Amino acid sequence: MDKYIPQEIEKKWQxxxxxxxxxxxxxxxxxxxxxxxxxxxxxxGNLHMGHxxxxxxxxVVARFHAMSGYNVLHxxxxxxxxxxxxxxxxxxxxxxxxxxxxNIENMIRQQKEMGLSYDWDRKVLTCREDYYRxxxxxxxxxxxxxxxxxxKATVNWCDTCGTVLANEQxxxxxxxxxxxxxxxxxxxxxFLKITDYADELLADLDKLEGWPERVKTMQRNWIGxxxxxxxxxxxxxxxxxxxxxxxxxxxxxxxxxxxxxxxHEIIDKLCENNPRAEAIHAFIKKVQDQSDVERTSEASExxxxxxxxxxxxxxxxxxxxxxxxxxxxxDYGTGAVMGVPSGDTRDWMFAKKYDLPIIxxxxxxxxxLKLEEMDTAYxxxxxxxVNSEQFTGMDMHEALHAIIDYAEEKGFGKRKVNYRLRDWLxxxxxxxxxxxxxxxxxxxGEVLVPEEDLPVKLPEDVSFEQGVVSPxxxxxxxxxxKCPKCGADATRETDTMDxxxxxxxxxxRYTDPHNTxxxxxKDKVNxxxxxxxxxxxxxxxxxxLLYSRFFTKVLRDAGLLDFDxxxxxxxxxxxxxxxxSKMSKSKGNVVSPEEIIGKYGADTARLFILFAAPVxxxxxxxxxxxxxxxxxLGRVWRIMLHFAxxxxxxxxxxDVKALDKEEKELRxxxxxxxxxxxxxxxxxxxxxxxxxxxxxxxxxLYKFQNRELNAGLAHETASALLRLMAPFTPHIxxxxxxxxxxxxxxxxxxWPTYDEDATKASTIEVVLQINGKVRDKVTIDAGLSREAMxxxxxxLPRAKELTEGKTIxxxxxxxxxxxxxxxx
RNA sequence: GCCGGUGUGGUGGAAUUGGCAGACACAGCAGACUCAAAAUCUGCCGCCGUCAAAAGCGUGCCGGUUCAAGUCCGGCCACCGGCACCA
Numbered sequence: 001m002d003k004y005i006p007q008e009i010e011k012k013w014q015x016x017x018x019x020x021x022x023x024x025x026x027x028x029x030x031x032x033x034x035x036x037x038x039x040x041x042x043x044x045g046n047l048h049m050g051h052x053x054x055x056x057x058x059x060v061v062a063r064f065h066a067m068s069g070y071n072v073l074h075x076x077x078x079x080x081x082x083x084x085x086x087x088x089x090x091x092x093x094x095x096x097x098x099x100x101x102x103n104i105e106n107m108i109r110q111q112k113e114m115g116l117s118y119d120w121d122r123k124v125l126t127c128r129e130d131y132y133r134x135x136x137x138x139x140x141x142x143x144x145x146x147x148x149x150x151x152k153a154t155v156n157w158c159d160t161c162g163t164v165l166a167n168e169q170x171x172x173x174x175x176x177x178x179x180x181x182x183x184x185x186x187x188x189x190x191f192l193k194i195t196d197y198a199d200e201l202l203a204d205l206d207k208l209e210g211w212p213e214r215v216k217t218m219q220r221n222w223i224g225x226x227x228x229x230x231x232x233x234x235x236x237x238x239x240x241x242x243x244x245x246x247x248x249x250x251x252x253x254x255x256x257x258x259x260x261x262x263x264h265e266i267i268d269k270l271c272e273n274n275p276r277a278e279a280i281h282a283f284i285k286k287v288q289d290q291s292d293v294e295r296t297s298e299a300s301e302x303x304x305x306x307x308x309x310x311x312x313x314x315x316x317x318x319x320x321x322x323x324x325x326x327x328x329x330x331d332y333g334t335g336a337v338m339g340v341p342s343g344d345t346r347d348w349m350f351a352k353k354y355d356l357p358i359i360x361x362x363x364x365x366x367x368x369l370k371l372e373e374m375d376t377a378y379x380x381x382x383x384x385x386v387n388s389e390q391f392t393g394m395d396m397h398e399a400l401h402a403i404i405d406y407a408e409e410k411g412f413g414k415r416k417v418n419y420r421l422r423d424w425l426x427x428x429x430x431x432x433x434x435x436x437x438x439x440x441x442x443x444x445g446e447v448l449v450p451e452e453d454l455p456v457k458l459p460e461d462v463s464f465e466q467g468v469v470s471p472x473x474x475x476x477x478x479x480x481x482k483c484p485k486c487g488a489d490a491t492r493e494t495d496t497m498d499x500x501x502x503x504x505x506x507x508x509r510y511t512d513p514h515n516t517x518x519x520x521x522k523d524k525v526n527x528x529x530x531x532x533x534x535x536x537x538x539x540x541x542x543x544x545l546l547y548s549r550f551f552t553k554v555l556r557d558a559g560l561l562d563f564d565x566x567x568x569x570x571x572x573x574x575x576x577x578x579x580x581s582k583m584s585k586s587k588g589n590v591v592s593p594e595e596i597i598g599k600y601g602a603d604t605a606r607l608f609i610l611f612a613a614p615v616x617x618x619x620x621x622x623x624x625x626x627x628x629x630x631x632x633l634g635r636v637w638r639i640m641l642h643f644a645x646x647x648x649x650x651x652x653x654x655d656v657k658a659l660d661k662e663e664k665e666l667r668x669x670x671x672x673x674x675x676x677x678x679x680x681x682x683x684x685x686x687x688x689x690x691x692x693x694x695x696x697x698x699x700x701l702y703k704f705q706n707r708e709l710n711a712g713l714a715h716e717t718a719s720a721l722l723r724l725m726a727p728f729t730p731h732i733x734x735x736x737x738x739x740x741x742x743x744x745x746x747x748x749x750x751w752p753t754y755d756e757d758a759t760k761a762s763t764i765e766v767v768l769q770i771n772g773k774v775r776d777k778v779t780i781d782a783g784l785s786r787e788a789m790x791x792x793x794x795x796l797p798r799a800k801e802l803t804e805g806k807t808i809x810x811x812x813x814x815x816x817x818x819x820x821x822x823x824x
Numbered sequence: 825g826c827c828g829g830u831g832u833g834g835u836g837g838a839a840u841u842g843g844c845a846g847a848c849a850c851a852g853c854a855g856a857c858u859c860a861a862a863a864u865c866u867g868c869c870g871c872c873g874u875c876a877a878a879a880g881c882g883u884g885c886c887g888g889u890u891c892a893a894g895u896c897c898g899g900c901c902a903c904c905g906g907c908a909c910c911a
Contacts, residue, residue, distance in 0.1 A: 212828095215906095217828045221907040228911085246911060248911075327909045328911080339911095420908095541906080612836060612849085612850095617837095618904095634864090635864095686838095688837070688849095689839095693847090693848080695849075771891075771892090772843095774844050
């Protein structure tokens with residue numbers, strides 16, 4: 001008998017599928033569509049196991065839906081702008097484009113070796129002119145809609161990367177890519193106004209039922225919406241007011257000071273003719289010399305300096321001190337905070353340190369607080385107000401709203417919603433990215449490059465050297481240009497866009513990848529998108545997934561598409577772990593996909609990775625586990641060929657009544673397996689249990705290896721088994737499909753269906769329980785009534801023995817499952 | 825601190841609606857085949873106990889609801905992830 005040699009059959013079928021273009025897709029409004037998408041990779045040069053896992057999952061989803069009758073879009077591309085290409089240029093003197101394209105070529109070869117069902121004709125590379133032209137076009141669309149603007153701001157600077165970073169790209173004060181410490185710099189940079197969409201980005205998370213809870217939670221945290229009151233305190237002796245924001249207006253009668261951020265603009269005015277001015281400026285300098293990390297760390301002490309100036313609490317007319325502090329954030333709320341020591345832990349500590357007064361305004365129900373006995377603030381959201389004039393005695397929640405109403409009525413405050421989310425900084429001082437299509441004219445100011453002049457191409461006369469910031473600024477041919485409006489000599493923007501812009505719309509481009517008139521045609525995008533199932537790593541929970549949602553909403557408002565959310569369902573796969581930690585070169589625990597595929601074949605690699613753990617959990621790599629997957633495929637191979645004659649002789653239509661008892665049971669297991677695998681793949685994404693079901697079915701088939709098997713049943717079983725396995729292991733199933741005489745490609749067959757009646761057994765096993773403990777089992781006729789079943793079980797010797805001399809309190813009978821006798 | 829997730833044999837994991845805990849696989853042990861080995865096929869495999877059985881124990885911990893709890897409720901613990909001086 002032929003041996004299973006994956007290397008031969010995989011090559012053969014990959015070639016044939018490619019030649020016959022079997023994965024080509026066209027939009028077809030008469031058919032239901034399914035868009036399955038894996039996050040496109042950065043072209044680092046080689047696939048790693050995380051990729052293999054990602055694509056294996058996606059391929060099962062895509063192939064399953066294709067077999068289930070959907071018109072499936074399953075594309076692949078490369079997120080091919082970015083720093084590593086530039087680093088390669090600096091280190092090895094290769095052009096970023098050459099480095100990138102050769103990496104892409106190698107990775108596509110590896111992806112093809114996996115046997116993935118991509119429509120390669122739709123390949124999207126973000127670094128190609130035919131793509132970044134539309135990235136620039138979209139930037140201009142944002143600009144025209146008032147959503148792209150340039151401003152001078154304190155931004156995050158990574159010196160190692162020689163560029164700025166978005167807030168989302170700063171993780172624990174460090175650069176998301178190179179892990180080096182992020183500094184603050186004041187620069188004029190481009191931003192996208194994602195905050196305009198904060199409310200919708202938050203609210204629509206509730207619509208995303210197919211998203212993991214933790215991803216939605218992360219986005220909620222990141223957006224950080226809060227509701228409260230913004231109100232003004234007049235400054236004593238000056239014609240100025242200071243605005244503060246609070247989520248606890250119910251504590252407003254307890255204000256004893258106001259804390260200002262060191263950067264607050266009113267400080268200059270407060271310092272005029274102020275004997276303390278010098279000390280105040282010295283304090284501010286000290287604060288600003290601290291890094292962001294130091295400043296915001298839990299450990300750093302809250303410090304401040306009294307300005308000598310007082311503000312008036314508009315609620316009760318109290319005089320309160322104005323302090324400059326190191327703990328109030330300049331860019332959140334108003335940059336000034338009301339200080340209520342009795343109701344806020346930080347304010348309490350601050351007041352204790354500088355001996356500021358404390359007023360209690362809230363009493364809990366179950367105990368009575370006394371200021372002199374308290375050693376921290378009372379921060380619970382529960383209780384009744386005290387010392388709060390007309391609001392005294394009111395419940396805290398009621399008072400919160402009543403006090404806002406009062407402030408609005410009196411005209412010194414208003415309801416306000418604040419967000420933690422900041423606008424998206426998109427300028428990057430790097431070469432290998434999409435140039436920002438703006439020209440700076442000495443007369444006209446900032447001017448968009450006319451649409452017909454797009455793309456603004458990356459120049460070739462660029463030298464890459466260590467430490468050079470903004471390579472484009474050093475390119476003569478790039479910088480100098482004419483103003484499109486007035487024709488005067490002008491200069492170009494020399495920053496490129498954050499690569500997260502490129503990846504915020506690539507999934508839309510797949511729907512119409514060759515369009516030269518628009519980024520995508522509306523009918524095509526509306527047919528294919530939104531993505532039905534998106535699959536990728538949790539590391540993109542905020543960055544890419546939030547940005548893509550933002551883009552989708554803006555493009556909807558611009559009329560380019562008709563849906564609100566880009567990804568209907570999201571699956572965040574777990575990491576691939578070896579010896580307890582993520583595979584990485586530095587840890588030396590990397591297993592190369594190429595090696596595994598070379599040794600065992602792609603089918604084994606895919607099967608193992610899908611079987612070893614549920615898709616959303618981390619997966620511990622096991623060489624022995626891979627062996628096990630390979631063994632299973634060998635078992636399938638042998639048992640299928642063992643029954644080859646019967647399978648070929650059998651027909652789709654055969655006399656099921658002619659089957660003997662064992663054969664009937666095999667057929668029953670087959671139909672149970674079809675039901676279970678379908679359910680696991682379609683609704684639950686439980687590929688590990690789907691595969692275990694297939695293994696059980698194969699085990700059942702082995703019970704027949706030393707006896708005859710009905711040809712009709714052999715045929716039915718092989719046909720269904722190969723189709724059930726096809727999405728997981730596309731090559732071996734295709735090979736066996738042909739060898740066993742089935743027509744066409746297994747991948748173009750319809751998904752097997754099951755006969756509910758065929759899954760039913762004629763006899764069932766029921767359990768005898770005494771006081772909830774299993775004491776015996778008995779096989780009964782499946783057709784027995786509840787009463788008859790109970791009688792049979794009650795008559796069991798074990799039942800009699802164990803109830804003898806005891807009182808039967810109760811008998812619970814669960815049809816077809818168990819009888820529980822409760823005795824005393 | 826707030827939010828989310830996870831916790832089951834030697835190991836990865838299963839148990840979908842409260843109804844036989846441990847499917848499937850890895851590792852291990854044994855048998856068949858073989859001169860032998862590999863490969864393959866078959867069987868055993870939670871702990872304790874027993875010649876074998878029975879009984880008992882067992883899903884992070886404590887308690888509760890229920891005839892019945894891995895699953896529901898209350899209270900903890902540990903680990904992982906996110907947010908955090910956001911007023």
